[in-house]
Amino acid sequence: MAEAQMQVSDEVAISIQNMNKWYGSFHVLRDIDLTVYRGERIVIAGPSGSGKSTLIRCINALEEHQKGSITVDGTLLSSDIKNIDTIRSEVGMCFQHFNLFPHLTILENCTLAPIWVRKTPQKEAEETAMHFLEKVKIPEQADKYPGQLSGGQQQRVAIARSLCMRPRIMLFDEPTSALDPEMISEVLDTMVQLAEEGMTMICVTHEMGFARKVANRVIFMDAGQIVEQNEPEEFFENPQNERTKLFLSQILGH
Amino acid sequence: MPSRDTNVAFVRTEFIEPSPPPSSTQGPVAWMRENLFSSIPYSILTLLSIYFIYTLLAGLLPWLFGGVWDTSSIRECREVIEGTGGCFSVLSERWNQLLFGISYPQNAYWRPALAFVLLFVAAAPVMFPAVPRQLLVFTGLYPFLAFWLIWGGTILAPMVGLLGFVAGYMAFVQLEKTNGFAAGFFGGIVAALIVWLLGGFISGAMPHFIALEAVASRNMGGFMLNMILGTVCVSLSLPLGIALALGRQSDLLIIKWICVVFIEFIRGVPLITLLFVANVVLAYFLPPGTNFDLILRVIIMITMFSAAYIAEVIRGGLAALPRGQYEAADSLGLDYAQSMRLIILPQALKISIPGIVNVAVGLFKDTTLVSVISMFDLVGMIRGPILASTEWNGVYWELWGFASLLFFVVCYGISQYSQWLERQLATDHR
Numbered sequence: 243m244a245e246a247q248m249q250v251s252d253e254v255a256i257s258i259q260n261m262n263k264w265y266g267s268f269h270v271l272r273d274i275d276l277t278v279y280r281g282e283r284i285v286i287a288g289p290s291g292s293g294k295s296t297l298i299r300c301i302n303a304l305e306e307h308q309k310g311s312i313t314v315d316g317t318l319l320s321s322d323i324k325n326i327d328t329i330r331s332e333v334g335m336c337f338q339h340f341n342l343f344p345h346l347t348i349l350e351n352c353t354l355a356p357i358w359v360r361k362t363p364q365k366e367a368e369e370t371a372m373h374f375l376e377k378v379k380i381p382e383q384a385d386k387y388p389g390q391l392s393g394g395q396q397q398r399v400a401i402a403r404s405l406c407m408r409p410r411i412m413l414f415d416e417p418t419s420a421l422d423p424e425m426i427s428e429v430l431d432t433m434v435q436l437a438e439e440g441m442t443m444i445c446v447t448h449e450m451g452f453a454r455k456v457a458n459r460v461i462f463m464d465a466g467q468i469v470e471q472n473e474p475e476e477f478f479e480n481p482q483n484e485r486t487k488l489f490l491s492q493i494l495g496h
Numbered sequence: 497m498p499s500r501d502t503n504v505a506f507v508r509t510e511f512i513e514p515s516p517p518p519s520s521t522q523g524p525v526a527w528m529r530e531n532l533f534s535s536i537p538y539s540i541l542t543l544l545s546i547y548f549i550y551t552l553l554a555g556l557l558p559w560l561f562g563g564v565w566d567t568s569s570i571r572e573c574r575e576v577i578e579g580t581g582g583c584f585s586v587l588s589e590r591w592n593q594l595l596f597g598i599s600y601p602q603n604a605y606w607r608p609a610l611a612f613v614l615l616f617v618a619a620a621p622v623m624f625p626a627v628p629r630q631l632l633v634f635t636g637l638y639p640f641l642a643f644w645l646i647w648g649g650t651i652l653a654p655m656v657g658l659l660g661f662v663a664g665y666m667a668f669v670q671l672e673k674t675n676g677f678a679a680g681f682f683g684g685i686v687a688a689l690i691v692w693l694l695g696g697f698i699s700g701a702m703p704h705f706i707a708l709e710a711v712a713s714r715n716m717g718g719f720m721l722n723m724i725l726g727t728v729c730v731s732l733s734l735p736l737g738i739a740l741a742l743g744r745q746s747d748l749l750i751i752k753w754i755c756v757v758f759i760e761f762i763r764g765v766p767l768i769t770l771l772f773v774a775n776v777v778l779a780y781f782l783p784p785g786t787n788f789d790l791i792l793r794v795i796i797m798i799t800m801f802s803a804a805y806i807a808e809v810i811r812g813g814l815a816a817l818p819r820g821q822y823e824a825a826d827s828l829g830l831d832y833a834q835s836m837r838l839i840i841l842p843q844a845l846k847i848s849i850p851g852i853v854n855v856a857v858g859l860f861k862d863t864t865l866v867s868v869i870s871m872f873d874l875v876g877m878i879r880g881p882i883l884a885s886t887e888w889n890g891v892y893w894e895l896w897g898f899a900s901l902l903f904f905v906v907c908y909g910i911s912q913y914s915q916w917l918e919r920q921l922a923t924d925h926r
Binding site for chain 2: 302303304323327330331333334335337339341342343344345354355358359387389403404407
C-alpha cells in the first residue's frame with residue numbers, strides 16, 4: 243500500500259521509552275521502545291501471554307506501567323488524573339468483548355461520552371452518533387439494545403462509539419477474536435476503511451490478511467519484549483528471528 | 497476396501513415451511529393431562545392437594561363469613577356466635593388504635609391518612625418512569641409535608657428543615673465548581689447547619705405560626721408507626737447502602753476500612769440489641785436534659801442496620817459486573833463519579849433488585865421489633881393495650897390475622913413492584 247504509507251507524517255503520536263511493567267514480581271513488559279507516527283497503522287502480533295494486550299492497555303492507562311515513560315500526543319502519562327483523562331479522551335479503544343453498555347441503547351452508547359466528557363449538546367451528539375453509525379453501516383439499529391445485535395454488529399457499534407469522541411488514535415485489542423467466522427470480515431472492512439482515512443491505529447490481532455493489507459508496520463512480541471518489527475511484506479516473506487519464523491509457520495501453516 | 501452403494505451427496509432444493517403443532521397438544525383437556533394428571537403419582541398428588549385446599553377453605557370460610565362485627569366484648573361474641581365464626585368486633589371497635597395507636601388525637605386521624613395517600617403521589621415519579629418528571633418536586637417536598645402533617649406544630653419547623661437542605665445544596669454547587677468536591681461537601685454541611693440553627697430560633701419563637709395540633713413522638717403508634725419507620729428507613733438506607741458499598745470498593749484505604757468495619761460490626765449485632773441501645777444506652781451518653789426523640793433514635797438504628805445489609809447486596813451486584821464495563825467507561829474518559837452514576841450503578845442496582853427488595857421487606861417486618869422497647873406499634877398495640885383489656889382478652893386469631901393481612905398487603909405489593917421493575921429493566925434479551 244504505497245499510497246497509504248505516504249500518509250504517514252513525521253509528527254510523533256505516541257512515544258514509549260524504556261517502558262517496563264510488572265504484575266507483582268512477574269515482568270510482563272520489558273524495555274519497550276516504540277515511536278508511533280501520526281497516520282501509522284501498526285499491527286502487533288505474538289503468542290498469547292506475550293504482553294501485546296498489556297502494551298496497548300498501558301497506552302490509555304488501563305494498566306499502570308512502573309518504569310519508563312509513555313507520551314501520547316505530547317501529554318506525558320503519569321499518575322495525574324487530569325493527564326490520564328486527557329489522554330483517554332484522545333485515544334479510542336475497542337475491546338475483544340466489545341464492552342458495550344447493555345442498559346443503554348446503541349444511540350445512547352454512542353452519545354454518552356460526548357455529552358458527559360466533551361459537554362456536547364445532546365442534539366449535536368446524536369447527529370454525530372448517527373453519522374458514525376452510518377459509517378459502520380448500522381444506522382437502523384440505533385434504538386435497539388446491544389443484546390439484540392450480533393457480535394459483528396456490536397463490535398462495529400463499539401468502533402462507532404469510540405469514533406464519536408473524535409479520537410486522534412485508535413487502539414484495537416483483538417477486535418475479531420470473539421466473533422463468529424462469518425462476522426469477522428464486516429468488522430475488518432470497517433477497520434480498513436478507518437485506516438484508509440488516515441487514522442493512527444494500533445491493532446493487536448491475529449488477522450494476518452488485515453496486517454498485510456493495511457499495516458505499514460508489523461510488530462512481533464514474545465515474552466514481554468519486541469522481538470522483531472518490519473514492513474509487512476518483509477515481515478511475512480523474510481522473518482529474521484527464529485521465534486518469529488516459528489510463530490508465522492504455525493499460524494500460516496494451514 | 498468394501499465399497500458402499502449409498503451416495504453421501506445431498507442437496508436440499510426446497511426449504512421446509514413451519515407448520516402448527518399437532519392438535520392433541522392443545523386445548524384444556526391436553527393442558528390438564530399435561531399439568532395435573534401426567535402420571536399416576538402426579539394424579540394422586542393433585543387429588544391430595546385439592547383435598548387439602550378444600551379442608552382449609554371449609555374451615556376458614558365459615559369462620560370468616562360467620563363472624564360478628566358489632567359486639568362490644570369477647571363475652572358478647574361468644575353469646576352471639578352459633579357454630580363457628582370470628583369475633584371481628586375487636587377490629588371494628590379498636591381499628592383506630594390498631595392503625596394510629598392509643599394517644600393519637602382522634603380528630604387528627606385525617607392527617608396521617610392524608611400523608612399516607614400523598615405517599616403514593618410522592619413515590620410515583622421515583623417508581624414509575626412514565627409519570628411526569630415535574631412531580632419529583634413534590635417528592636422532594638413530601639418528607640417535610642408528611643412530617644408537618646403527622647407531628648403537627650408550626651409549619652416553620654419543616655420549612656427550616658427544607659431551607660437548610662436547599663442552602664446546603666446551593667453552597668455545595670457553588671463551592672464544588674471553584675474549590676472541588678471536598679470543599680463543596682463540607683461547605684454544604686456548614687451552610688445547612690447555620691440555616692438550621694438560625695431557623696430553629698425563629699420557629700422556636702413562633703410556635704403557633706400556621707400550626708397544627710402538635711403530637712408528641714411517644715403518642716405515635718399502631719400500623720402508622722410501622723409505616724413511618726418502614727418508609728423512612730428504606731428510603732434512607734438505600735443511598736447509605738450504595739455509599740457504603742462504593743466505599744468498601746474504594747482505593748482510599750481509610751474510607752475502605754471505615755466502611756468494612758461499619759458493615760461487619762452492624763451485621764454482627766442483632767437488630768434488637770441496636771434497638772435497646774437506641775432506647776436505653778444512648779441516653780447515658782447524651783447530656784442530661786437533652787430531648788433526643790425516641791423515634792429518631794430508632795430510625796437511625798434501623799437505617800444503619802439495613803444499610804449494612806443493602807451495602808452487601810449491592811457489593812454483590814458490583815462484583816457481578818464484568819471488568820470490561822469499568823474499562824470501557826474508563827477508556828471513554830468518564831471520571832469516577834460519571835462512570836459510577838451512568839454505567840456501573842444502573843447495572844449493579846438492577847442485578848441487586850431482588851436482594852434489595854428482600855432486605856426492604858425484611859426491614860419493614862422488623863419494624864415490629866420496636867414493640868420490645870415499649871413502643872406501641874401494631875404488634876405492641878395488640879400485645880399490650882388490646883389483649884390486656886378485659887373486653888378483648890383472648891381474641892387472638894382475629895387480631896393477629898388482621899396484623900398479618902396488613903403486613904402481607906404491603907410486602908406483597910413491594911415484591912410485585914420489584915418483579916415488574918426487573919421486567920422493565922431487562923434489556924439484555926438473554
